[in-house]
Amino acid sequence: MNTNINTRNSEKVFPSGEDLEGAAQNILIIGAGLCGSLLALRLGQRGYNVTVYEMRPDLRKTDISAGRSINLAFSDRGNKAMKLVGIEDKVKDLCIPMNGRMIHDKEGNTFLSNYSGRDYEYINSISRGDLNALLLDEAEKHENVTIHFNKKCKSVDFENTTALFQDYHTKNEFIEDADCIIATDGAGSALRKSYYLGKKFLFSFSQDYLTHGYKELSILPTENGGYKTYKNALHIWPRGDFMVIALPNLDGSFTVTLFLSYDEGEYNFNNLTTPEIVTEFFQKEFPDALELMPNLIEDFFENPTAPLGTVKCSPWHYKGNTLLMGDSAHAIVPFYGQGMNASFEDVVEFDKVLNQNLDNWEATFETYEKNRKKDTDAIADLAIDNFHEMKDHVGQAIFQEKRKIEMMLEKEFPEDYSSKYSLVTFNEDIGYREAMLKGRAQDKAILNMLADGIISISDDPKDILDKVKTETEAILEDDRVAKFGPS
Ligand SMILES: Cc1cc2nc3c(=O)[nH]c(=O)nc-3n(C[C@H](O)[C@H](O)[C@H](O)COP(=O)(O)OP(=O)(O)OC[C@H]3O[C@@H](n4cnc5c(N)ncnc54)[C@H](O)[C@@H]3O)c2cc1C
Numbered sequence: 001m002n003t004n005i006n007t008r009n010s011e012k013v014f015p016s017g018e019d020l021e022g023a024a025q026n027i028l029i030i031g032a033g034l035c036g037s038l039l040a041l042r043l044g045q046r047g048y049n050v051t052v053y054e055m056r057p058d059l060r061k062t063d064i065s066a067g068r069s070i071n072l073a074f075s076d077r078g079n080k081a082m083k084l085v086g087i088e089d090k091v092k093d094l095c096i097p098m099n100g101r102m103i104h105d106k107e108g109n110t111f112l113s114n115y116s117g118r119d120y121e122y123i124n125s126i127s128r129g130d131l132n133a134l135l136l137d138e139a140e141k142h143e144n145v146t147i148h149f150n151k152k153c154k155s156v157d158f159e160n161t162t163a164l165f166q167d168y169h170t171k172n173e174f175i176e177d178a179d180c181i182i183a184t185d186g187a188g189s190a191l192r193k194s195y196y197l198g199k200k201f202l203f204s205f206s207q208d209y210l211t212h213g214y215k216e217l218s219i220l221p222t223e224n225g226g227y228k229t230y231k232n233a234l235h236i237w238p239r240g241d242f243m244v245i246a247l248p249n250l251d252g253s254f255t256v257t258l259f260l261s262y263d264e265g266e267y268n269f270n271n272l273t274t275p276e277i278v279t280e281f282f283q284k285e286f287p288d289a290l291e292l293m294p295n296l297i298e299d300f301f302e303n304p305t306a307p308l309g310t311v312k313c314s315p316w317h318y319k320g321n322t323l324l325m326g327d328s329a330h331a332i333v334p335f336y337g338q339g340m341n342a343s344f345e346d347v348v349e350f351d352k353v354l355n356q357n358l359d360n361w362e363a364t365f366e367t368y369e370k371n372r373k374k375d376t377d378a379i380a381d382l383a384i385d386n387f388h389e390m391k392d393h394v395g396q397a398i399f400q401e402k403r404k405i406e407m408m409l410e411k412e413f414p415e416d417y418s419s420k421y422s423l424v425t426f427n428e429d430i431g432y433r434e435a436m437l438k439g440r441a442q443d444k445a446i447l448n449m450l451a452d453g454i455i456s457i458s459d460d461p462k463d464i465l466d467k468v469k470t471e472t473e474a475i476l477e478d479d480r481v482a483k484f485g486p487s
Helices: 034-045 076-084 088-092 128-140 190-198 275-285 287-292 296-302 339-355 361-391 397-412 420-425 432-451 461-484
Strands: 003-006 026-030 049-053 071-074 096-098 100-104 110-114 123-127 145-148 151-157 162-167 173-177 180-183 204-219 233-238 243-248 254-261 305-314 322-324
Touching: 026 034, 034 049, 034 128, 034 145, 034 339, 049 151, 071 128, 071 243, 071 339, 076 088, 076 339, 088 128, 096 243, 110 397, 123 128, 128 145, 151 180, 151 190, 180 190, 190 204, 190 305, 190 322, 204 296, 233 361, 243 361, 275 287, 275 296, 305 361, 339 361, 361 420, 361 432, 397 432, 397 461, 420 432, 432 461
Parallel strands: 003 173, 026 049, 026 180, 049 145, 100 233, 180 322
Antiparallel strands: 071 123, 096 123, 100 110, 151 162, 162 173, 204 254, 204 305, 233 243, 243 254
16 A cells, blocks of 8 residues: 655645735645535635545546435525525526425325415525536636545544545555645544544534434336426425425436434334335325335335434634534534535635635634534524424424414515524524524514414414514523523
């Protein structure tokens, strides 16, 4: 096994595209997934010398999507990043609008619950592969961006700003050197592992798994390429302790995901071991979905079952040498449809800090983390909340009543009211933390007042709005007092 050392370290001076001598700064990015390819594009646009190493083959040439969330919910925070790099229109061509959740009950009845009372607010289904390919194409248009595939990062020497890679084909190892290294290598990050194992500084790290895992299935297109069920919705079959969801693809198919406990309940991943039991489970719980999925058994036993977890850590950076971004810094469970959007927003926030022209990379990384971490912690917690909301609450009468009230308020008072979902998903100009605090207080206010009979959907809308606002403010004030004491 050979280990070559490629030294490309230039004088560390200034976090703009060039240092004081006018030489471009060399930035090494680990991982060319969604965050890494966007980051490479943006830093390429800003004039940095960018080298990206990706462990997998080039997805534009090889089909490597099997079993890995084939499509994703893409929304306004992600779109803000696309605007930043000037590819909003190209991304729009890949999107299928989803206006709301189509809820399927056990009897096969459906009802559509819109995501917002404002018609122009909706989320989109987008193919992970198509979006990643577009970002790679756009990044590679810049002469100063080079992307290498089939090169796996094994570890990072964060004190010396070098990373050790292995070539998938030759198995040769080599070391790369840069002015700074940014890891966008996802939930299992090699840089994060090096921080943790290195024990050179106080690195805090937590990884919390849900007791539920997920498996991807599919609804195939009709014979003439049409959609077998309503196209413009995110379909949900909520069943209390587990659920199935489906998002549309451009080819007429839907990617279906089953979220289920590994070992609890009558049916779980550990006991769904034969075609008969799987069919029985779907017949009992999701009969209308089963009708659309003659391929269920094949998908079920071919596709992997994967775990779901939340990763939090700090600090994200080591001096001005290395930085974690995207899932490598903050992996979250997928129930708010925000992991990718948050990772894209990371790039927008990082770009803002670069605009400040701070003295060096250390100040840049420090400021970025200080600005950003509170928001990624918030979306991690919101995503767990939404797990319970989607599998359980959406099917409960009081939550449906609350949703109706919120829809009405958003329709009647589009400038004055946004639900928690809207604040998180469609209000990209406020941070996740602010959206969480306000949204949770509103939820509590509406649910309490519904339970106490203080408001009902038949009341005067303006009266409901005033009561919700007053009660929300009172709850926020209580929270402030509980945190800081009376002022
Ligand atoms: C089931 C599921 C559904 C989801 N649905 C949504 C959704 O609807 N909306 C949404 O916004 N988000 C969703 N997400 C979250 C989203 O997938 C992630 O947040 C997003 O992919 C993060 O991007 P990333 O670039 O940070 O990491 P990744 O997309 O994981 O990319 C990391 C890249 O680094 C590469 N890599 C890894 N290790 C190494 C190494 N050692 N050396 C070199 N390269 C390496 C990988 O091959 C990969 O290309 C979902 C996630 C799951 C699991």
